[in-house]
Amino acid sequence: MTGTVPLTGRPALARFVKMRFDKARDRQVLLGPETVVTLNPTGADILGLCDGTRTVADIVDELGRRYDRVVDDEVTQFLAQLVARRWIAIEEDTRG
């Protein structure tokens, strides 16, 4: 079961999660306690933009420009899964 993520939230990787390139297998991975998550190219692109500064809406816009298609559901569903696992922290926008 996953919730939703607010478009105004600013997602960032949780402090204990690392993203890196796995040279031996030619792919991006997320590393956490006792876990390796393999990322597909879209997932890696989304997480690459989760810097705690961009909002979810910013990320959707940026990916929309890159891919020339609508990606909002893809982004929010992907992030919601990682939020449910506490691998992504979302700071709610309080700056108006």
Added chain:
Amino acid sequence: MAETTVDGPLGLLAELTHACPLSCSYCSNPLELTKRSAELATADWHRVLDEAADLGVLQSHFSGGEPLLRRDLVELVGHASSLGMYTNLVTSAIGLSRPRAQALREAGLDHVQVSIQADEPVLSDRLAGISSFDKKIEAARLVKELGWPLTLNVVLHRQNIDRVEAILGWVEELGADRVELANTQYYGWALANRSALLPSREQLENAEKVTRAFRERLRDRTDVIYVIPDYYSQYPKPCMGGWGDRQLVIGPEGNAWPCLSAHELPLPKANVREHDLEWIWRSSPMFTAFRGTDWMSDPCRSCDRREVDLGGCRCQAFQLTGDMTRTDPVCVLSPDRHIIDEAVAAANDPAAAEPVGAVPVGSGPVGLGMPELAVRPHRAD
């Protein structure tokens, strides 16, 4: 050939030493512990970590014995971290002082797993064989304070499984991010002490009920990993996710194994002092012996589940039948299942040893309440 297409391991379990301040009766170390003087040197571990990274290892777990007893632990963690590995310390927490913890933090350590034996000092200290409970709680708080994710590792058995609810109370109180409730696996020391450790069916059912409720209540805060005791299963576990498939264990003396119990098996040793890790992983008899399914005989060979449980555990087959190529006796289809059934029947016999409630409070030094326990020494020399 299978050998050339084998993917590299994801994880390296580095058992840096067998020395340990604790002497738990279910310890997963070999019955014959490696002497401190025979341990790999710092330079050996540097090379092993380099080779592991080249092979594709993404996570390194520093374990033991007690890894904090190695003076070069901070240096080794730093090296693994510089190679981009996710680094994990598996510790009793004895010796995790604030300065040591801070040094490990600066070296890049990513995650700490602290073992907990029980929910209160008397039982905990008796199970660990040393006064340690309060130090563990203090160290677990320090782990959180320094910003690490905290996992509490709890090995469950007949003497502490009735305390699961109170143990989970500590998990909540300490704000642990993960808890591993792992029922004892019966190898080595634990097999020698099996009759004192194997819980009854009723004990297990209660523990599972309590654990389910906790998992539901704290699903937003804590990951709960519950490892069932395979003696109560119908089918065996796919050990290590497949022989020589994902994980690599290296012991204090440099022997490499596909799992941490494989030292029991009569296979030619593969040592990092004599071979590079790539050869060991891809070509050594130790790692190729049971890779895939070609080695299987019936009932596994013709079974629909052969790709699911992969024949179960080679170490368990060997320890219980003397033949490492047989089907894991845990499987209901195994001709050896009676061995498991007899142990389970004994654990459920009302005349069997009283479970934990009967442990006399303040029963004193280890072993006094349990005269038949094989007591693991703190070190080999």
